[in-house]
Amino acid sequence: MKFPVEKLPNIEFKMDEPLSKYTFTKTGGNADVLAFPKTREELVEIVNTARENDIEITVIGNASNLIIKDGGIRGIVIILPNFHNISVHDNEVTAEAGATIINTTIEAQKAGLTGIEFAAGIPGSVGGAVFMNAGAYGGEIKDVFDSAEVLLPNGQIKTFSHDEMDFYYRHSIIQENGGIVISGTFKLNSGDKEAIQAEMDRVNELRRSKQPLEYPSCGSVFRRPPNHFTGPLIIKAGLQGKIIGGAQVSKKHAGFIVNINHATATDYMNLIHLIQRTIKEKFDVDLHTEVRIIGEDKKL
Template identity: 50%
Template structure:
């Protein structure tokens, strides 16, 4: 079997215990949706990650990068080839006013470490649930701050497994865009430039942003976060709310009554339910306001075959 041969080859690169066949991706995504991965592999070092990507390229095997699964919807048919997850690449360290973070480190944890060390500039990210790799790929932002405001450089792998360092300008960071997403690079690590701040002010800002997030977002349900990008001149959530779509959806997927920009999984939704709800929202908003909502979340994988 081809998949087993790939797994045997990968076992020469990583610990066999970190290779899983036909692994359900529901437990790795914030929506708790999606089918299985043919092969799911967790590298423990950047060298292992590099070797896996090179192997996939040489063998012409499709490969998908998965971070914290916060901005991704996996279709019910799952993902063919290799899903590489960088959760174990989660080192974070402080060097004076700079922070180094590997791809799998959680953005929230980077923000916490910055605050503990009296560094300001990362407070905006205190509630972003994704990984550093995902945040880099989409130039994640919240409450007036963005990754591009603090990034120094980012080390990535090309699809061929070549390691390169991209400067801030080379990253081409725009609203929810980057060269990383465009070229389908794999983020290994990033460096951020912060400033010494006043501890009380840092703590107060984080407390304020945490309150806003917890009071306005449906954190009690699985979701992919903000589903749509902000349309020029509008707010996606306001358009959806004004379309009367809150509480509506397909199956157990529903437009949140707490924040219209979120689509939640009430418990037993399928990825198909979630995606059909997205399409329904896009169609209604287009009909009512003439605005096309562009996805912020990434939809990957295959539909179930009958």
């Protein structure tokens, strides 16, 4: 069943929209319906209408650590670029789900608040970062998280505390309860603005020097396996630089897969599976994906 967009004439929808326009990999099939709510009320209307019509909802954030398969996504896809406000109150920064983590760290620095510098280069949205418990360079969202407003599948908005989020490596309770993050609040400490900026600059330089930012990618593809580092395993297996279709194991950082020539999501998936099989055969190590993979395979 198609989402009845005619019942919500004031909300922006795009029909049969290529999701490759919204992902960092520049891959992904079409959404049956893509919605751009501007307010909480519109978001609640979409969720309630989908529930009443038994239509599946998928939310994508900045799609920086996401692969959408080439068959696209059925039901309705919601994206929240209009939810981008960031505010500072005392030692807390509250950011709406569609705001970027990068802009959130910038606002914290302007206010002389420290603790979230580790996230200065993470390209995701606040909603996605909370959903995934995003992390980098020794820090994770859970380290600075205070609370989040979440729209539940029943249409109710609930505030989740830190203890209710069930945070662990790249996990939060939102992955299980079907909720949609509306905003996140982060509790920080007072600090020196220049020192905070210096740490953000250091983190960003590390990212620029080590990661293949010059190509589209989905960020770090695999979780770190116990007692191993993923990149060196892939290098030892002789897979760095390996190409399938338009996707390549990055020559700069073997833990990344980059789009070098009009890659498809299927190219990404085939390369991921090859890496997993090879690492298992050569080293008896199971590699599990960190990147979120959603959608349907393309029908032949």
